[in-house]
Amino acid sequence: MRRALTLALLILASVPLLYAVSLLPPVGSEDNPTYTYVVPHYLEEGPEETGCENIVTAVILNYRGFDTGGEVTVIFTALMAVFGVLLIPRPAEKVRQPESAVPVSPVTLFIVRTLAPFIVVFSVYQIINGHSTPGGGFQGGTIIGALLIAASLVMGSERTQRLLPEGVRRWLQPAAVLMFAVVGVTGMLLFGEYLSYPIEGEYLFLRVPFLTLVEIGIGVGGAAIVASIFWAMEGSDG
Amino acid sequence: MSRAFDLVLYGLLIACALAVIRTKDLLAASIIFSTYSLILCLVWQLRGSPDVALTEAAVGAGVTTVLFLVAVARTSRRER
Numbered sequence: 001m002r003r004a005l006t007l008a009l010l011i012l013a014s015v016p017l018l019y020a021v022s023l024l025p026p027v028g029s030e031d032n033p034t035y036t037y038v039v040p041h042y043l044e045e046g047p048e049e050t051g052c053e054n055i056v057t058a059v060i061l062n063y064r065g066f067d068t069g070g071e072v073t074v075i076f077t078a079l080m081a082v083f084g085v086l087l088i089p090r091p092a093e094k095v096r097q098p099e100s101a102v103p104v105s106p107v108t109l110f111i112v113r114t115l116a117p118f119i120v121v122f123s124v125y126q127i128i129n130g131h132s133t134p135g136g137g138f139q140g141g142t143i144i145g146a147l148l149i150a151a152s153l154v155m156g157s158e159r160t161q162r163l164l165p166e167g168v169r170r171w172l173q174p175a176a177v178l179m180f181a182v183v184g185v186t187g188m189l190l191f192g193e194y195l196s197y198p199i200e201g202e203y204l205f206l207r208v209p210f211l212t213l214v215e216i217g218i219g220v221g222g223a224a225i226v227a228s229i230f231w232a233m234e235g236s237d238g
Numbered sequence: 239m240s241r242a243f244d245l246v247l248y249g250l251l252i253a254c255a256l257a258v259i260r261t262k263d264l265l266a267a268s269i270i271f272s273t274y275s276l277i278l279c280l281v282w283q284l285r286g287s288p289d290v291a292l293t294e295a296a297v298g299a300g301v302t303t304v305l306f307l308v309a310v311a312r313t314s315r316r317e318r
Contacts, residue, residue: 054289056287056289126292134288134289134292135288135289135292136289138293139289139292139293139296142293142296142297142300142301143296143300145301146296146300146301146304149301149304153304226301229305230301230304230305230308233305233308233309233312234308234312235312
């Protein structure tokens, strides 16, 4: 009975949805709304106006810079929420995760150790060249964070955390938010509006350094946040 | 040729998605979900969006899988 009712509800709900799909403009047609408003402007003027050959970065950091600033704030707030839930102090029973019964495989250890420098170079390249090649702060930062997690898995969290002592970590976690604020306020002082980049004039040379600074902030903050969430979940403090 | 490859990828995506729902072993489900992300990453790359593909590979296949695994390790492995 319940099954039949569910099926009937599903069919009933799918009718208007499928009807709506049939009203959508054809895929790839040139006069779709997605291709007719701001997109042609981005594609034609983007590299010239923003100094980014990678249009994705031009949109993320320049045209929609406010959105990205909001996003990094959301990510930082998410980290705070994870800490708030997981790092409640339990004075009496200090629960230490028991060491894994299975020792770390030498193959895994060797592969992580050998690949680590290449992974770091790859992500740093991505972060620094985010304005001209695919990738950027978010991707590069996540890759470094994933590398920290891999290192924690093979060498233990405590040895990995020594790379980022707690005092340093607490400042790296909000790096993206702080960097947005610094670049935004600098743009406001120089050009009049929050987070504005130079389009022409004597400060034009500052455009790419500004973008790179924001990318570095996002990358460092992202890496610290990804690794901290892992450490908090694992129980070895964020 | 590329159309056929697309169809194979979409088929694998749907198969993975169904497998994640059907699997009762949460460890296995996390690994299958990571496979799903890797295939989706290939799809993004073939659709011409390398930025999204990179994010999918790093976040979807890498970090979230580890977080799922930690969560499974700290709770229970079987779905109830």
